[in-house]
Amino acid sequence: MALESDGDGGRGKRQRVDEQEAQRKELAAAVAGQEAAVPVVRISALPNDLRHRILTYLPLKDAIRTAVLAKGWRDLWKSRWAHPTSCRDIHLLPDDNPRKMLGPLVSGPRRRLDRFSLIVENEKLRPQHLKLFLAYAAECLVEDLHVDLRHCKSTVKFNFHFPLSSPRLLHLSLRHINICSLYYKGAQPFYALEVIHLQSVTIAVAFRKFMALCPRLHTLDLRRCDLDGFLYGAKPFTPPAGVNLRSITVAECRGEARLVDVAVPSLRSFRYNGNCGVSSFFLPKDAALADLYICSGDPIPMFFHWTVFANYIDRRLPDDLSRLTVLTICSNTLKAASSLLNDGATAQLTCMRNLQSLRELQLLMFGMDTNKLADIYLFLKASYCPNLERFFVQLPAISDVPVEGLLEEVEVEQPEDGLGNLRTVKVTNFNWRRIELQLVSFLLRKASSLRKLLLVSPNTTPMNVAGVPEADLLLLKESLANGHIVLSESDNAATQPFHSEVFVKH
Template sequence: METNQDLGRAFHGEDRLTALPDVLRVQILSLLPCRYAVRTGVLSKNWKILWKQRFNHTTTLKFGRKYQNPANQQELVNEIQNYMLAHENRKIETFHLYFHPDTLNPETVCNWIERAIENGVEELYLDFSQGIVSLKPTGKLRTGRKKFKLPESVFQFNRSLTSLSLSFCTLTGRYQFGYFDCLEHLQLQGINLNDTMLVKVLYNCPKLQSLELRECMSLKYVEDIGSYSQIKKLTIVHCPNIEVIDILAPLLHSFHFLGKFPRKFTLAVPFLSDCIIMSTLREYEQITNNWEVTLLKHDSLQVLTTCSSSLQLILGSGKIVGASLKNLQELQLCMENLRSSDLLNIYKLFMRYKLQQLETLFIELPTSWSDPDLELDMVQKNPPVLNLRNLKIIKLNNFKGHINELFLLDFLLQNAVSLELIVLAFAHEYDRAGGNSVRLFNQLSQNPRASPTARMKLTYTSLDENNTLKPAHSKHRSLKIFMFLVSVVIKFACYRYAVVRTLLRGKSEKDISSVLSSKTIGQNLYYTKLGLYPLYLEMHFGTD
């Protein structure tokens, strides 16, 4: 009986394909998608390194961010034209264009894309913003620039495209997405994608595995995901006009959502293992359905990242449900605030859901230097007692020693019975602003803990960038932007704190009140708005 290994063999036991000259076999490999060509290396010794010679017949053209500010646009156009002519008869593996045509004839740009398509391009990245985009995620260009109009006809000869990224352009006509039979990865940003177009994408791209939608302002309904395709990863970022997300996707294992919560949300995904839920809502808003049932009823979930606003939406109803996260291994909480209600929401999250497999916990603490008022009776009354038996590593970032942070730290130390390491990452400017991180750390090191083997480590956020102890989602682009903004805010807050400390040193309470109420200082540094006044009084009249 023949096996798969016998398929290429002739009647006399000869492997005719392997018997071909290397030149012909390399030519055959050059016609295959890259990943399939690499797989031929396991067939036999004669094929082991042959696929590497395939790249002599292919090329990669990248006109990326180094062309962001060309001194002469025509010079850049000429360079692209010369590259295209030089590789006219070679297969193009990747074509990356980061360019705004401005007054350039659109037909010239379309001709570049068509030539790449005809040369069998597999990965096509088209970003027509050239970095000149709105400061807010609105999907618009700045300085009154108009988006490039991209007709669907440029893709009509596509037979090999597996990855496509379109950013900041207008899809003209009635896009059918009918030329993407092999497409597996699709990213759309700042595109006029509407509900009808999305249905066409799902229906006409049967091999689609990854879909990423960013700043698509015309999109209102995200439905039938997985009904027509094999999508395994779905990302939705800053699409604020979406009203309904109704997902039935049996193969989906990764779901990332950052932005305004929709009016209705249903996520029927039995094997979801990777999830990001980040909300832009500042306060709890009434949602028409129960987020706990539709979102967190996933026992297969292993990695979760969420924020304080999302916790308000998920836990704000106060209803206890029977859902569990029993297989969750890593949890990251990005806390914009840490008031009494936020602290209680963290307690609720641990109490309501079974987190028996949780091993690693990352908490991004607020960047504000004001210590929020806590309702101590609410926080101290009946503190939860849990058995986090598998929690081994905890990292608190932007730690400042505020009373709410101390309550959180004590809660974790008392309940993590198998804890091995807890990292307190102070802002590097903490000491410059008058704090003493080493002294505070030494004091906290004496705190009682449930795990006798737990050790505490001191570090600083600015020195921790290359640390291997990072959340699984730390490389996510939107989260990296979020963390960058956090670092900017905290550095600016430290600077203001240091300035205030210098101005108020040695002054009386009356003088402090006068300084804080002065028009120049008060308006420029926003002392009162920051809520720092009680802290300054304590700094002056208390021990330094």
């Protein structure tokens, strides 16, 4: 009835409904337009100085993440402060005055630092100076801290106090400095700290306590340190310490790295270089390593027969290396492994008999003769690494093997298979000796998928070597002609092993 009473036949009501619908659509479009414009107006349209100011209040990792906000923010974090305000590198030379170097830091403003580096070659430095330098770094909330006291006065004791460090400390590198008492009571955890590098540092009980304050530590690198029992047993790695530890390096240290009873479930990388007569290592038997570096470059002690040394190595490795993808061993370790792998009566080193996941092998040879070539054959034959793709051999730069020794025949049979997936080989310090040519010809014959064999040699002109079979010489010449062998005087940076840092070079 009401509808019938409308004089316009309902047209006015329909018009109002249409108008309301149009208003709703207009409002929705406006809101959508505003939402779409917000990232442009409120983020990308900000002036650069204001955006840089925002970044100065963010930790480095969060500053990097702002790159996803918009295109204008993509690389802005790289210049959030003009150099050198984002990075302080202080090098105290012998004639420098530490007080004058400290003046601008002590009186100047405190701004967040990505990195603070202090290298001292100055006997005028005193502990109070060092304390002020480190206090400045802590107040600037530094994330990467490097301290190297190279040539300070030997009679002065310099200490590093961890509790006085930046709470945002992410990467710590210390050289030639003592680790002081922690004032453990009330010490706050370092939730950001992930990497620690220590060189020529005495490590004692204080550092054990510090480890408990680093739940996110994933890399521990110790070089020329006096371990003083620090890595002996499970004490340093009482949870949460060690839970996230993925990589441990122990190079030329005094004391044992005994990790047998340690809970390090995330450990994937272990690198050791040392004299087994002075120091040693023990790995957890259940460690699931992905890369392993073992080098005992010093002469094996006279009281160590090779079988004894082999058993010594065997007891220190995990039970299962089947998930190992990268392995670097020296010729001493290679000899020990080969002697066990070839001993059928007392066969041990079962972990080395199954390297089915190994993709890269590097051998550091401290000498090269027929016995060492036999060790290489034995290892490749017994370890079973069918997925090996990259093979690196570092030969000694100068050979002490007499010429007559080079003419001996290798009595061990060459492996018949296992190198079918090998694609890249690099031999450094190649000097065209007969034993070296024999190794190269073996690899050319057995590696059916070989793409490149790089020989780094001081002499890039092929040499005629007495005693080399004619078939081997012909194979070498053909490989040089078709490009399978590449001769170079310099090491190719594009073809480097995973363990490119070699602690000991012979």
